[in-house]
Amino acid sequence: MGDQGVWGQAAWPMWNPARPGSRTARVRGVVVLSLLLLWPLWEALRPDRGWPEAVAVRIAIGVVTLLYAVGWLGAMIAGIRLTPRRRVLLVGALFALATVAALLRNGPLYLGHTGVFSYVLGVAAWLLPARWGVLLGLGTWAVQALAQYAVQVLTHHAAPGPVDWGHLGGLVPGIVIPVAVTLLIRLVVQLNHAREEIEALAAAAERDRLARDLHDVLGHSLTTITVKSGLARRVLESGGDPELAVAELRDIERLSRQAHSEVRLTVSGRRRPSLAAELAGARAALRAAGITAALPPSAGHVPADLAEPFAYVLREGVTNVIRHSGATRCEVLFGDDWLEIRDNGPGRRAAAPGNGLSGLAERLRAVGGRIEAGPLPPGGFRLRASRT
Numbered sequence: 001m002g003d004q005g006v007w008g009q010a011a012w013p014m015w016n017p018a019r020p021g022s023r024t025a026r027v028r029g030v031v032v033l034s035l036l037l038l039w040p041l042w043e044a045l046r047p048d049r050g051w052p053e054a055v056a057v058r059i060a061i062g063v064v065t066l067l068y069a070v071g072w073l074g075a076m077i078a079g080i081r082l083t084p085r086r087r088v089l090l091v092g093a094l095f096a097l098a099t100v101a102a103l104l105r106n107g108p109l110y111l112g113h114t115g116v117f118s119y120v121l122g123v124a125a126w127l128l129p130a131r132w133g134v135l136l137g138l139g140t141w142a143v144q145a146l147a148q149y150a151v152q153v154l155t156h157h158a159a160p161g162p163v164d165w166g167h168l169g170g171l172v173p174g175i176v177i178p179v180a181v182t183l184l185i186r187l188v189v190q191l192n193h194a195r196e197e198i199e200a201l202a203a204a205a206e207r208d209r210l211a212r213d214l215h216d217v218l219g220h221s222l223t224t225i226t227v228k229s230g231l232a233r234r235v236l237e238s239g240g241d242p243e244l245a246v247a248e249l250r251d252i253e254r255l256s257r258q259a260h261s262e263v264r265l266t267v268s269g270r271r272r273p274s275l276a277a278e279l280a281g282a283r284a285a286l287r288a289a290g291i292t293a294a295l296p297p298s299a300g301h302v303p304a305d306l307a308e309p310f311a312y313v314l315r316e317g318v319t320n321v322i323r324h325s326g327a328t329r330c331e332v333l334f335g336d337d338w339l340e341i342r343d344n345g346p347g348r349r350a351a352a353p354g355n356g357l358s359g360l361a362e363r364l365r366a367v368g369g370r371i372e373a374g375p376l377p378p379g380g381f382r383l384r385a386s387r388t
Contacts, residue, residue: 012084012087012128012129013080013126013127013186013189013190014080014294014296014297029077030073030077033073033076033077034073037069037072037073037119057104060104061101061104064097064100064101064104065101067097068094068097068098068101068119068120071090071093071094071097072094072119072120072122072123075090075091075094075123075126075127076122076123076126079123079126079127080126080127082127087127087128088128090123090127091120091123091124091127091128091136094119094120094123095117095120097120098116098117098119098120101116102116117140117144117175118175118177118178119178121133121136121137121140121175121178121179121182122178122179122181122182124136124137124179125137125178125179125182125183125186126182126185126186130183130186133179133182133183134179134183137175137176137179138175140175141175193297196276196297196298197280197283200274200276200277200279200280200281201277201280201281201284203274203277204274204277204280204281207277222259225252225255225256225259228248228251228252228255229248229252231248232244232245232248232249232252235248274307274311275299275302275307275308275310275311275314276298276299277311278311278314278315279295279296279297279298279299279314279332281315282295282314282315282318282332283295285318285319285322286318286321286322286330289322290328291321291322291327291328291329291330291343292328292329292330293330293332294329294330294331294332295331295332296332296333296334299334301334301336302334302336302337302339303336303337305367306337306367306369306387308363309360309363309364309366309367309369309385310334310339310385312359312360312363313339313341313360313363313364313371313383313385314332314339314341316357316359316360317341317383318330318332318341320383321341321343321345321381324345325343325345325346325380325381326345326346327343327344327345327380327381328344328345329343329344330342330343331343335386337369337386337387338384338385338386338387339384339385339386340382340383340384340385341382341383341384342376342380342381342382342383343380343381344379344380345380345381346379357371357373357383360385364385367387368387368388369385369386369387369388370385370386370388371383371384371385372384372385372386
C-alpha cells in the first residue's frame with residue numbers, strides 16, 4: 001500500500017469532483033457550497049459589541065471576509081485541478097485571509113474563534129495529502145490555544161493562571177469537524193472511483209474472455225468445416241458416392257448454423273474499445289511495471305468520435321512507455337480534442353514512426369486528427385494525438 005490511499009505520503013487527490021459534461025451536477029455543487037457560506041458570512045459581518053467603530057475597518061473586514069469566502073468557494077470547486085505547488089499557495093493565502101479577518105474583527109482574541117479557520121481547514125483536507133490536513137488542524141488548534149492564553153495574560157497583566165481546559169476543548173469541534181468531514185468525503189470519492197475502475201477492469205476482462213471464447217468456437221468450427229468441405233470436394237471430383245458428399249455438405253450446413261448461433265450468443269454484449277477501460281488497464285499495467293502513473297480518473301468529456309481512436313493511442317502509447325522508455329513516471333493528459341502521453345525516460349529518443357504509430361495515424365486521419373511523437377527538451381518523450 002506504501003504511498004497509496006488517503007493516508008499515503010503522496011496521496012495528492014487527483015479526481016474531478018464534477019463529472020465532465022454534467023452541467024446540472026456542477027451547478028448543484030456550486031449552489032450547495034454557496035449556501036454553506038451564508039452562516040459564516042453572517043457571523044463574520046453582523047455588527048455586535050465587538051464590532052469596530054471605524055468605518056474604514058468595517059469596510060476592510062467586509063472586503064477580506066468576502067475574498068475569503070470567494071477563495072474558499074473557488075478552491076472547493078476548481079482547486080483540485082491545480083498543481084500541488086499552487087494548491088499549497090492557495091491554502092496559505094486562505095489562511096492569511098482568515099487571520100487578517102480575525103485580527104480586524106476583534107484583535108488577537110478573535111484568533112481563538114472556533115469557526116474562523118474551519119473553512120480553510122476544510123480546503124486543506126480537500127486539496128492536500130490527508131496527513132497534511134490533519135497536521136494543519138493540530139497546528140491551528142495549538143496556535144489558537146497559545147493566542148488565547150497570551151491575550152489572557154497580556155489583558156490582565158498578571159502571571160499565567162491555570163489552563164482552562166474546557167475552553168481549549170471548545171476549540172476542538174471547529175478543527176475536527178471540517179477536517180474529518182472533508183476526509184470522509186474524500187474517502188467516499190476515492191471509493192467511487194475505485195468502484196468505477198473495478199468495473200472498467202471487469203469489462204476489459206470480460207472482453208478478453210469473449211475473445212478467447214470466439215477463438216475456441218470459431219477455431220474448432222472452421223477447422224471442422226474446412227475438413228468436411230475438402231472431403232466433399234474430393235468425393236465429387238473422384239466420382240464417388242454422391243450421398244456421402246451430400247451428407248458431408250449437410251453436416252457443413254449444420255456446423256455453419258451452429259457456429260453462427262454460438263458466435264451471436266457469445267458476442268451479444270460486445271462493445272467497441274472503451275477509453276475508460278483503457279485508462280484502468282493503463283493504470284494497472286504501469287503499476288505492475290513499477291512506473292508512477294499520473295492519469296486522469298475519467299475521460300468523459302472526450303467527443304464520442306474520438307473516444308475509440310484515443311483508446312488505441314492510449315494503449316499503444318502506454319505499451320511503448322513500458323517496453324521501450326525506461327521511464328519511472330508516465331503522465332496522461334486529456335483535453336476536449338487532444339491526448340498527450342509523457343514519460344521521463346531516457347529511451348525512445350528517435351521520433352521515427354513505427355508500425356504502431358503508423359496505424360494510429362491512419363485511425364486519427366479518419367476523424368480529422370493527427371499524431372505527433374518526439375523527445376521533450378528537458379528529457380523524456382511525448383506522444384500527442386489531436387484533432388487538426
